Amino acid sequence: MSIVQRNSEVNKWYLPGIIGGLFITGKHLLTNLLNRKKMPTLNYPEEKHEYSPRFKGNHVLTVKKDGSLRCTACMLCATNCPAQCITIVAAEHDDPNVEKYPINYEIDMLRCIFCGFCEEACPVDAIRMGPEWQTPGLSGSTFSYDIQRLAYRPQLKGGIQTYVDDEERHKAGI
Protein backbone atom coordinates (compact mmCIF):
# COMPACT_ATOMS: atom_id res chain seq x y z
CA MET A 1 0.00 0.00 0.00
CA SER A 2 1.34 3.45 -0.90
CA ILE A 3 1.97 5.87 1.96
CA VAL A 4 1.51 8.84 -0.40
CA GLN A 5 -1.83 10.48 0.28
CA ARG A 6 -3.73 11.60 -2.76
CA ASN A 7 -5.19 15.07 -2.45
CA SER A 8 -8.92 15.50 -2.66
CA GLU A 9 -10.27 17.87 -5.32
CA VAL A 10 -10.70 20.65 -2.75
CA ASN A 11 -7.18 20.32 -1.30
CA LYS A 12 -5.67 20.16 -4.76
CA TRP A 13 -6.43 23.84 -5.24
CA TYR A 14 -5.05 24.79 -1.81
CA LEU A 15 -8.34 26.57 -1.16
CA PRO A 16 -8.70 25.76 2.56
CA GLY A 17 -5.11 26.93 3.18
CA ILE A 18 -5.54 30.13 1.16
CA ILE A 19 -8.84 31.02 2.84
CA GLY A 20 -7.42 30.21 6.31
CA GLY A 21 -4.33 32.38 5.61
CA LEU A 22 -6.45 35.30 4.40
CA PHE A 23 -8.66 35.00 7.46
CA ILE A 24 -5.66 35.18 9.86
CA THR A 25 -4.11 38.12 7.97
CA GLY A 26 -7.45 39.98 7.98
CA LYS A 27 -7.94 39.29 11.68
CA HIS A 28 -4.51 40.75 12.56
CA LEU A 29 -5.05 43.71 10.22
CA LEU A 30 -8.35 44.62 11.88
CA THR A 31 -6.99 44.03 15.40
CA ASN A 32 -4.00 46.30 14.74
CA LEU A 33 -6.05 49.00 13.01
CA LEU A 34 -8.51 49.13 15.91
CA ASN A 35 -5.69 49.17 18.54
CA ARG A 36 -3.12 51.42 16.87
CA LYS A 37 -1.58 52.54 20.16
CA LYS A 38 -0.63 48.96 20.94
CA MET A 39 0.99 48.35 17.57
CA PRO A 40 4.70 47.62 18.21
CA THR A 41 5.94 49.49 15.12
CA LEU A 42 8.31 52.41 14.58
CA ASN A 43 8.38 54.79 11.63
CA TYR A 44 11.94 53.91 10.67
CA PRO A 45 14.21 55.74 9.79
CA GLU A 46 12.62 58.80 11.44
CA GLU A 47 12.09 56.80 14.64
CA LYS A 48 14.86 54.47 15.75
CA HIS A 49 14.85 51.81 18.40
CA GLU A 50 17.21 52.48 21.29
CA TYR A 51 19.01 49.30 22.25
CA SER A 52 20.62 48.75 25.63
CA PRO A 53 24.23 49.98 26.03
CA ARG A 54 25.12 46.29 26.40
CA PHE A 55 23.96 45.58 22.84
CA LYS A 56 26.70 43.87 20.82
CA GLY A 57 26.86 46.02 17.72
CA ASN A 58 29.71 47.55 15.76
CA HIS A 59 33.20 47.05 17.11
CA VAL A 60 35.29 49.70 18.81
CA LEU A 61 39.06 49.56 19.31
CA THR A 62 39.60 51.26 22.66
CA VAL A 63 42.35 53.78 23.32
CA LYS A 64 44.72 54.80 26.13
CA LYS A 65 44.90 58.18 27.84
CA ASP A 66 47.12 59.56 25.08
CA GLY A 67 44.70 58.40 22.39
CA SER A 68 46.89 55.55 21.10
CA LEU A 69 45.43 52.07 20.63
CA ARG A 70 45.35 49.69 23.60
CA CYS A 71 45.73 46.74 21.25
CA THR A 72 49.01 44.85 21.67
CA ALA A 73 48.60 42.87 18.45
CA CYS A 74 48.58 39.58 20.37
CA MET A 75 46.28 38.02 17.71
CA LEU A 76 44.02 36.32 20.26
CA CYS A 77 40.89 37.94 18.83
CA ALA A 78 41.81 36.94 15.27
CA THR A 79 42.60 33.39 16.40
CA ASN A 80 39.33 33.14 18.30
CA CYS A 81 37.16 34.61 15.54
CA PRO A 82 35.02 31.82 14.06
CA ALA A 83 34.36 33.81 10.89
CA GLN A 84 38.06 34.56 10.40
CA CYS A 85 37.23 38.12 9.54
CA ILE A 86 39.94 39.89 11.58
CA THR A 87 43.26 40.72 9.91
CA ILE A 88 46.08 42.16 12.00
CA VAL A 89 49.56 43.23 10.95
CA ALA A 90 51.84 43.68 13.97
CA ALA A 91 54.92 45.85 14.29
CA GLU A 92 57.56 46.51 16.94
CA HIS A 93 56.90 49.58 19.05
CA ASP A 94 59.48 52.32 19.61
CA ASP A 95 58.66 52.29 23.32
CA PRO A 96 60.60 49.41 24.97
CA ASN A 97 57.71 48.97 27.47
CA VAL A 98 55.34 48.11 24.63
CA GLU A 99 56.17 44.91 22.84
CA LYS A 100 54.00 45.17 19.73
CA TYR A 101 51.19 47.24 18.25
CA PRO A 102 49.02 46.85 15.14
CA ILE A 103 50.01 48.87 12.11
CA ASN A 104 46.97 47.40 10.41
CA TYR A 105 43.81 46.04 12.02
CA GLU A 106 40.83 45.23 9.82
CA ILE A 107 37.47 43.58 10.37
CA ASP A 108 35.43 42.42 7.41
CA MET A 109 31.98 43.29 8.72
CA LEU A 110 30.25 41.37 5.95
CA ARG A 111 31.70 38.15 7.35
CA CYS A 112 31.35 39.04 11.03
CA ILE A 113 28.55 37.21 12.83
CA PHE A 114 28.61 39.52 15.89
CA CYS A 115 29.29 36.62 18.24
CA GLY A 116 31.47 38.69 20.59
CA PHE A 117 34.26 36.09 20.81
CA CYS A 118 36.88 38.73 19.89
CA GLU A 119 35.79 40.90 22.80
CA GLU A 120 35.86 37.90 25.16
CA ALA A 121 39.31 36.80 24.00
CA CYS A 122 41.07 40.15 24.39
CA PRO A 123 43.26 40.19 27.51
CA VAL A 124 43.63 43.99 27.60
CA ASP A 125 40.08 45.20 26.88
CA ALA A 126 41.23 46.62 23.57
CA ILE A 127 38.17 45.63 21.54
CA ARG A 128 34.56 46.14 22.52
CA MET A 129 31.25 45.84 20.77
CA GLY A 130 29.14 48.98 21.07
CA PRO A 131 25.48 49.91 20.74
CA GLU A 132 25.69 50.98 17.07
CA TRP A 133 23.63 48.65 14.92
CA GLN A 134 23.19 50.46 11.61
CA THR A 135 25.83 49.46 9.06
CA PRO A 136 24.77 51.02 5.76
CA GLY A 137 27.17 51.12 2.82
CA LEU A 138 27.10 51.48 -0.93
CA SER A 139 29.96 49.13 -1.79
CA GLY A 140 31.68 46.09 -0.31
CA SER A 141 34.81 48.05 0.62
CA THR A 142 32.85 50.24 3.07
CA PHE A 143 32.30 47.15 5.21
CA SER A 144 36.00 46.61 5.76
CA TYR A 145 36.63 48.53 8.99
CA ASP A 146 40.21 49.71 9.48
CA ILE A 147 41.90 51.30 12.54
CA GLN A 148 40.61 54.75 11.62
CA ARG A 149 37.05 53.50 11.51
CA LEU A 150 37.30 51.16 14.48
CA ALA A 151 38.96 53.58 16.90
CA TYR A 152 38.44 57.10 15.64
CA ARG A 153 35.16 57.27 13.67
CA PRO A 154 33.19 60.48 14.35
CA GLN A 155 30.16 58.54 15.64
CA LEU A 156 32.20 57.48 18.69
CA LYS A 157 32.13 61.05 19.94
CA GLY A 158 28.40 60.61 20.44
CA GLY A 159 28.71 58.90 23.84
CA ILE A 160 30.26 55.51 23.12
CA GLN A 161 33.08 54.91 25.57
CA THR A 162 36.37 54.31 23.79
CA TYR A 163 38.86 55.35 26.45
CA VAL A 164 39.65 52.64 28.98
CA ASP A 165 41.37 53.66 32.23
CA ASP A 166 43.72 50.98 33.61
CA GLU A 167 43.51 52.37 37.16
CA GLU A 168 39.72 52.07 37.14
CA ARG A 169 39.97 48.54 35.75
CA HIS A 170 42.37 47.50 38.50
CA LYS A 171 40.16 49.05 41.18
CA ALA A 172 37.19 47.14 39.79
CA GLY A 173 39.30 43.98 39.80
CA ILE A 174 38.94 43.44 36.03
Ligand code: SF4
Ligand atom coordinates in the same frame (compact mmCIF):
# COMPACT_ATOMS: atom_id res chain seq x y z
S1 SF4 B 1 32.14 39.35 16.67
FE1 SF4 B 1 32.72 37.20 16.28
S2 SF4 B 1 32.73 37.04 14.05
FE2 SF4 B 1 32.76 39.24 14.53
S3 SF4 B 1 34.91 39.82 14.53
FE3 SF4 B 1 34.37 39.29 16.64
S4 SF4 B 1 34.87 37.10 16.85
FE4 SF4 B 1 34.81 37.57 14.66
Ligand code: SF4
Ligand atom coordinates in the same frame (compact mmCIF):
# COMPACT_ATOMS: atom_id res chain seq x y z
S1 SF4 C 1 42.28 43.49 20.12
FE1 SF4 C 1 42.97 42.45 22.01
S2 SF4 C 1 42.97 40.27 21.45
FE2 SF4 C 1 42.94 41.42 19.54
S3 SF4 C 1 45.08 41.60 18.95
FE3 SF4 C 1 44.52 43.46 20.08
S4 SF4 C 1 45.11 42.99 22.19
FE4 SF4 C 1 45.05 41.04 21.13
